[in-house]
Each structure stands twice: as C-alpha cells, then as structure tokens.
Amino acid sequence: MNSIIITRAGTHSTIQDFGRFQYQHLGVSPSGAMDQRIITELQKIIPNHQNQFLEFAYVGPSIKVKEGSVKICVGGNCNMSIQKNNNSQLECQPYKSINLFEGDELIIHNTIDSVYGYIAFEHGLGLEPCLNSYSTDTKAGIGSINRPLNDEDIFHISKDVGSWDLISIPKPDLEKVTNFKVYPGPQLQYFSDNTLQSFISSVFTITNQSDRMGIRLKGESLISSQSHDILSEGILPGSIQVPSDGQPIVLMRDIPCTGGYPKIAILNEVDISRISQLPPETKITFDLQTIY
C-alpha cells in the first residue's frame, strides 16, 4: 500500500477530470479542469492517471509520502521543490515525472503569471467516481470528494509504480492570450449596434471576484436595449452573460445549469482554458466572429 498526505492544501485545491456529462438536464454542472490543455498534456507523461487530477490555484499544495512510493507529474507554470526524507532539497520542473519515496514532500509554492496548475498521479488517488466523474463541484457538493481538499487529507494508492523511468515532454506552448475571438451569443440581438461596438472595441479587466463558476469582468457597461431578465434557459461554459449592471461575466466550468441573463457572446472551447489562466487585473479584449 502507498499513501500520501496533504500537508498543506492550498486555497482552491480540488479533484478534477475532463468533466461530468449527461446530467446537466438534472441540474448537475459539467465541472472539470479549468485548463483542460494541461491535463491533456499530463496524460502523455502519466498515461495511467485514472482521471483523478489534483487542481490547484495560486497557492499550490504540499504533499508528503506517508507510506511506500508514488510517481507523479505537475503541469502548469509554477514554483516548486522537493524536501527529501534526508532533509536535502531537490529542484523539480513541471512536465517531468517525479518519483517520491516515503518521507519525501513535494512543495508547490505558487503558480507564476497564471492561475491553475495540476498534478497527475500514476494509478490515480484511489477514489470512486460520483455520477461517472471524479470532478468536484464544491457549490453543489458533488464529487468523489465533494469539497476542496483539506490539510491532513490522506489518499491510498493500492497499486505500486510500474516503472521509475523518468519521462518528460517539452514544456507545452500555452502562450498567454488576451484577445479572444467570440461567437454571437443566443441573445446578441438584445444589444444595440452601439453596445456591440463597445463590446468589441473596449478593454475589460478581470476582477478578483472570479472563480470556477465564472470570471467577472469590469469595463464599459453593456446595457441591453431589451432586457437583462430572460426566461431561464440552458447555458454552456464560455458564455458571456450580462446582468443588469452591464458588467459581463464569463461562465466557466462549474456553470449554473440554466440562467436568466442575456448572453452576448460565447468563447470557443480552447479559449475557456486560456481565459481561466489570466489572473485578476489582466486586461482583455473581444473580437466578434460573424461567420460560424
């Protein structure tokens, strides 16, 4: 038996996978990793990840091997180090597999010029799926672990590591994007040409009121010429909805399943991952695509 203990949980650490589908008509959000590009990359290094990825934001977790040994890999742009069981310190890098033995502690200090990072574990974390997914939706209380991780959480990984060979991939090119091509939203016609002009010509700032549910933007007020209160309808991640204060919200992975605000536009799938990595105060712009 191998086991690890979370010695410091960090602030927003949860278990995530590629998402929970087939349940949104029952009020269950898709959830899933905010930046799906990174867990896609990590699959190459830890193919046997069992879809049980640890997601962290800003302040990373620290993880100590309590018993046995584990093989892991970190993805994202972050500062980290290993405190070996003999008290020596080891440098380590994202996208390179790491072998940890009893008493070793991986310390992820923080993400750099980005928000989310991930850890893949060989053979997963010994979790059971919930509604066919390992993702955590903390607001709905759904998941293999239905809350953020806490200090002292322990995971048991019954299978031993297959091969200690070190595997690495070139650091993926996850360049920072701040101009987003967007498609017309279902209520685009709720906004006048002038308002649409402001939407594509002005700069919006990401505020710190942003989380896995949505990214709140600050900028020119986008007031609807019709109404900011529509009959609730199904909504998709990436949708940019505009409540009555005119300040747009980009809906993210823990999306409310239905919503009653007009949606001016929607991001494409890869841009949901890209925008999730922009810290508060980042300035962004939108470019409305007419052909789609």
Added chain:
Amino acid sequence: MYFKGINSYGDRGLVLDFGNETSKSISQEVNETFLNISNLNLQPLNIIPSFNKIVVIFENSKIRDQNKDKISMKMKDTNSQTNKKVTKTWEIPACYNEDFALDIKIIQKLHQITKEEVINLHSSVRYYTYYIGFMPGFPYLGDVPSQLITSRLATPRVKIPARSIGIAKNHTCIYPKVSPGGWNIIGQIPFDIFDLQSSYPSLFLPGDEVKFYSVSLSEFEKIRKYNFSLNELIKEYSS
C-alpha cells in the same frame, strides 16, 4: 407545433427554439423533443431542456455540424413526435407546519387568505414539471393557482432548509438541499429528492406530474424516519 428552428450556440452547441412564451403545452413539446433527441443516440455531452428552449452541446464543432442536420430531420419528421409517455405521476406528502412554512404569512397577507386556504390551494393542483435546474434535482413545477402567485423575496434567504417547498411567481418548487434562494417557503417534504449514489439521481424528471397532500407533523416525522431510497420512493409515491 411551437418549434421555430435550430440556431448555433458557440462552436459546439445548438439551441432548439420553441418561441418566447411559456405554457404547459409548449413545455410538453419541449420535453417530448428532449426524449426524441435523447433517443437519436447522437452522443451529445448534454441536452438541457427549459421552458421554451433545448440546448445541446457536442464534443466539438465537427460533430455538432454533422448532428445538426440529423436533429433538423427529426424535427421535420412529425410522425415520430408521438413519444411513448414515460413520465410519472407523483403524490407527495407535504407538511405545512409553521416550523417549515417560513413565508406563508407573506402569501396570506398579499392575497388576504387564511393559512388553511393557502394549504388547500397549493395541494389542490396537479403540477407539471417544466424542467430541472438551478441546482441538482430542483424541479420547476407549475402553475400554482392564481391566488398563490407571489413574487420572490425582496432579499433572498441565505440558507433555505433542505426539502423546503417554495413559491415564486406562478411556480412552485422543492429545494433538494440547503441553499441560498429567493422563493417564498411554505412547507417541507419528508424525504430527499436527489441521490448521488443512484445512476438516476433525480426523483423528478421533466414532464412528471406532481400533486402535494398535506400531512401532520407527526406523520411527517414518521415518514422522515423511514429513510426511503430513491427506488422505494418511486414505488411508494408514484404511478
């Protein structure tokens, strides 16, 4: 037929439009279409019905574009619109005891009726399940009798107790678990309606009919103690 057409929603989604009105007959068409699309086996990631729209999302734009035509064809094929009725009819015990009926006085005052009249009116109607949304397993039921129509609380409650029955505008609902919310709370039901351990986790499904009947506090507590599973609840309270 209320169906108006299919529009794209981003690079992977579609919206089936059934107009801008809301009524039981529109919802019936929406929910029948929901079942028809589910049965096409197009493997969408999600199909989300609401009052007068159905949103469908696929894995990528290529699959979306291929399936858009298949859904269009299905919508034109009027012969297949008669889907076999698979919905349930529920008789749900409801306790309107003052411990649970946190906002019943607001409704009494607004409509100048007694507490008994609120209870009789609320439990007199066979409600239609428009759709499930807002939170896991939360049913939008309607329509309530006109003497009960009441707008949301001016200030939403931070913590509504689990299993509470609410009224907002012409709809009534049940909160599956503790939640913030703005509905006027008039009672509580004695069992959970969403079970994560089940692969069919929601007790109610879009299209189900739901009628409440009033039970005393002691009866409520008796049922509460049974701790019914979802399957037992289906046997006991639906037909």
